[in-house]
Amino acid sequence: MAAKWVRMVTAQTPTNIAVIKYWGKRDETLILPINDSISVTLDPHHLCTTTTVAVSPSFDQDRMWLNGKEISLSGGRYQNCLREIRACASDVEDEEKGIKIAKKDWGSLHILIASYNNFPTAAGLASSAAGFACLVFALAKLMNLSEDHGKLSAIARQGSGSACRSLYGGFVKWNMGKNEDGTDSRAIQIVDEKHWDDLVIFIAVVSSRQKETSSTIGMHNSVETSMLLKYRAQEVVPKRILQMEEAIKNRDFPTLAHLTCADSNQFHAVCLDTYPPIFYMNDTSHRIISIVEKWNRTEGTPQVAYTFDAGPNAVLIARNRNAATLLLQRLLFYFPPGDGVDLNSFLIGDKSILEDAG
Numbered sequence: 001m002a003a004k005w006v007r008m009v010t011a012q013t014p015t016n017i018a019v020i021k022y023w024g025k026r027d028e029t030l031i032l033p034i035n036d037s038i039s040v041t042l043d044p045h046h047l048c049t050t051t052t053v054a055v056s057p058s059f060d061q062d063r064m065w066l067n068g069k070e071i072s073l074s075g076g077r078y079q080n081c082l083r084e085i086r087a088c089a090s091d092v093e094d095e096e097k098g099i100k101i102a103k104k105d106w107g108s109l110h111i112l113i114a115s116y117n118n119f120p121t122a123a124g125l126a127s128s129a130a131g132f133a134c135l136v137f138a139l140a141k142l143m144n145l146s147e148d149h150g151k152l153s154a155i156a157r158q159g160s161g162s163a164c165r166s167l168y169g170g171f172v173k174w175n176m177g178k179n180e181d182g183t184d185s186r187a188i189q190i191v192d193e194k195h196w197d198d199l200v201i202f203i204a205v206v207s208s209r210q211k212e213t214s215s216t217i218g219m220h221n222s223v224e225t226s227m228l229l230k231y232r233a234q235e236v237v238p239k240r241i242l243q244m245e246e247a248i249k250n251r252d253f254p255t256l257a258h259l260t261c262a263d264s265n266q267f268h269a270v271c272l273d274t275y276p277p278i279f280y281m282n283d284t285s286h287r288i289i290s291i292v293e294k295w296n297r298t299e300g301t302p303q304v305a306y307t308f309d310a311g312p313n314a315v316l317i318a319r320n321r322n323a324a325t326l327l328l329q330r331l332l333f334y335f336p337p338g339d340g341v342d343l344n345s346f347l348i349g350d351k352s353i354l355e356d357a358g
């Protein structure tokens with residue numbers, strides 16, 4: 001093997017926002033959930049992760065920088081992703097650069113990773129989803145994996161559960177799966193980004209502070225202590241998943257809106273039902289819910305759906321461009337610029353963008 005080469009790949013991946021939430025694991029190491037979930041992938045122009053991965057015979061250990069700071073890769077999640085990807089790696093040959101890597105070499109070659117989120121990390125905007133999806137996607141390109149997106153989704157899942165859904169665009173379902181080894185716990189696309197392109201999504205960033213309880217710890221405590229979560233996973237979510245899939249296929253906005261809001265509210269009720277109780281939403285989040293609920297009631301049919309992940313930031317889905325304009329006017333009226341609420345708008349995105357940096 002020649003000594004002085006570096007092979008590098010850069011990928012960019014959007015985040016995804018769940019409309020039927022994943023909350024609770026049946027296996028914490030493999031990251032296997034207790035219910036199916038459904039999300040929408042955002043276009044990657046504002047909220048995305050950019051990750052560059054590099055390999056060279058001159059690197060003597062695996063290292064990673066997140067938002068400019070070196071982080072430890074010793075955590076099980078990073079190790080599991082790296083191991084799984086290395087196990088599927090293929091031969092790589094680039095004559096122009098004098099690079100020749102045989103399948104068996106990947107076990108001894110080291111990787112450097114630099115990742116940047118252009119939005120707040122660990123603030124309930126699914127940085128772990130964009131982050132691990134991007135990492136797995138970039139590594140798969142670096143190591144010339146021939147595996148399909150389904151396999152990559154199952155690997156990204158072992159970094160962060162929600163990441164398995166960011167490998168696809170449009171509306172995406174994560175099947176919880178039945179197998180003990182997790183091979184069937186992966187995401188599939190329900191419809192692509194063109195199917196329902198009337199929708200406009202707003203994210204109102206209420207706080208970019210890091211949350212006090214990470215999703216991982218929060219859902220662990222909920223599984224241990226919340227009876228409501230048991231009821232939700234067994235009785236409520238399976239029915240909602242079927243209804244939500246139908247609503248998406250039929251572009252039925254009232255049903256999508258009703259289920260999305262109800263599911264977000266139940267997820268936050270589970271957080272309150274957890275011991276110690278978890279408060280992800282704040283007063284501004286509650287005000288946004290009231291504004292949307294009141295508006296939808298006045299119109300007689302939903303114009304906007306809201307959903308909140310594990311943080312206070314609102315994700316608002318407007319039924320079309322007209323509703324989006326009215327929503328923006330209302331939000332600017334209630335939260336004038338400088339009032340601490342930052343607004344961003346999105347369309348539904350397609351899957352990861354890849355730029356090969358050579």
Ligand code: ADP
Nearest residue numbers: 049115121122123124125126127128131214215
């Ligand atoms: P969030 O609501 O932002 O998803 P989580 O608590 O679920 O918050 O996850 C935050 C964790 O995800 C970070 O502490 C880090 O370990 C991981 N993470 C975030 N961004 C990236 C990234 N770009 N690449 C790899 N891992 C990331």
Ligand code: DP6
Nearest residue numbers: 018021022160161162215216309310
């Ligand atoms: C509220 O995927 O961040 O955003 O699997 O422990 O990394 P880990 O948790 P994570 O949890 C996401 C929870 C949620 C709902 C969702 O995205 O479905």
Ligand code: CO
Nearest residue numbers: 126128129215
């Ligand atoms: Co997360």
